[in-house]
Amino acid sequence: MSDQNTTALDSESNVDALDTELSTWRERQADAWRRRLAFLKREPMGLAGILIMLAIVLVAVFAPVIAPYNPTETDYGNSLEPPTAEHPLGTDSAGRDIFSQLVFGARPALQIGLLSAISVAFVGMNVGLIAGYYGGYVDDALMRLVDFAYGIPFTPFIIVLVALWEPSKWTIVGAIALLLWRQTARVVRSHVLNLKEKPFVKSARTVGASDRRIIYRHIAPNVLPLVFLYGSFAIAWAILTEAAISYLGFGDPTAVTWGQMLQSAQQSQALARDAWWWFTMPGIAIMLTVISAFLIGRGYEEQLNPELQEP
């Protein structure tokens, strides 16, 4: 590296210095990303999760291209048909194509999963940061709020909210977000309690950085991995919850969802009629989506927590 004492430098070496600095910065960034993504090599489960998730995202995006039929189109002449070449996964009691319903069902599942996870991560991170950083009364008040959220039975609360207001995607996301931030907030807070005693936070304070700057510039980047971790779990929980809500009959009646398919399967006696293609497939779709989120989160967690790593 060239001399850093800028007053004595001619312009050429100045540019050189900038160049080197820039390239080392680039290398560092690339390195950081390589390290961030390195867990994939060591964590085949995490990689599997990402691949499954990608596949489901593609299915959701290209649903109209992939689905051979309109998922809501009824055809009573062909009701309850077992899998055939025409209907690869059979039809339900109204003659609707199961495969097409599955394909379109990926859309609400992913939308609700991602939207919920983003809101959960956003609320949980901020509550945790503020509670942990300020401490005292602010902390007390926010932690009582967390206790409050923990005391509310999860699924029943969402049912009440969705049933009292309107049964739409947005209500479900809002209801999930209202409760699920609690865990993220708790974990982030306890992490912040540690971080704020670290020298880098203290020195930032000494040089006069504002609270907001310290929180979001110095502390927040250190809790982001945790937020990401709990965010990926939130995707899983949200998808499971939405499926349960739809199964119970509180979902958006106009949407095609996996939970709703299972509800109509049970109500139309698919079990007694042995229509296994109708009630097995939606469950498998839910399971695959949820497990991909779990696998991603878990692979990441193993990296965050060195004690879980192999010796």
Next chain:
Amino acid sequence: MGLKEFVTRRIIQIVVLYFAIATMLFFLFRAAPGDPLAAYIGTGFTEEQAAQIRATFGLDQPLHVQYWKYMTSLVTFNFGLSYITGDPVWGIIQDRIWNTLVLMGTSVVLAYLIGVPFGAYLAWNRGTKRERFGVVFALISRSAPVFWTGLLGIWIFSFKLGWLPAGSMSQPGVTYSSKLAQFTSPSFLRHLILPALVQAFYFYSLPALLMRNSMLEVMNEDFVDFAELKGISDFAVMLKHAARNALLPIVTAFAVAAGFAVGGSVVLETVFAWPGLGREMVRAVIANDYPVAQATFLILAGLVLIANFLADLAYGYLDPRITYD
């Protein structure tokens, strides 16, 4: 702070929390759009008749009076009358509390009996194929929605094999002298097996995965190395030294599991037509039977809080280092 003081403080906290949750629920129902009695007061009712019906359910009174009545009901269990049947709410749900408790209790205990040893086994086999397979298996059962595994269970064990009843809690037409007599009858146990197993198949993964992580952390501690150095057998080290200390976070998670199980009763009981609080709540919400819906929600919330409280106590008991402050 002593144990007594800690317990008293937690109880006060929980009671305050409970009243806060109840208050939220009250305003949630009052703020909802639409007339709560819309389903009841159909067309063809005169203004007077409608007013009379409103009065029967206390809906003609000002909000603060309704609130006061509602809050005192938490202590007196006088939850008012069902909008649909007109019967006292407490009479409808009283029985169901026990039905829910038995099902949830059985499944959570089953889940822990399976999950804790399974998790310890996974930790002990760290880095092997068995461990990887076990973790994936636990994640699979955690990803399969309970209502789906429930449907599969019913299809296989009731419709295909005919081994177990497809739902409900007892054979129709049979009456029992007491709840206890019912809960110990062979017919009840036969009805209990499938829903309890289905729920346990979901919940065992929580203690299993936690136990695995916790064991791995404990196994790095000095006292485990020390025990190994003393020449104690692997099995004894694992059981007496590692497992006991690893159990702490699993006990705390018990509250989370019990809370989720209680909340999940709405789903499980609907699949199996189990006459418990959860199913009653779903029915009440669909039918706009607000008094019943509120009361079942309040009881479920109370159960979640009690589970949290018990976990706190157990945590303090297991870890002598905790000084309750």
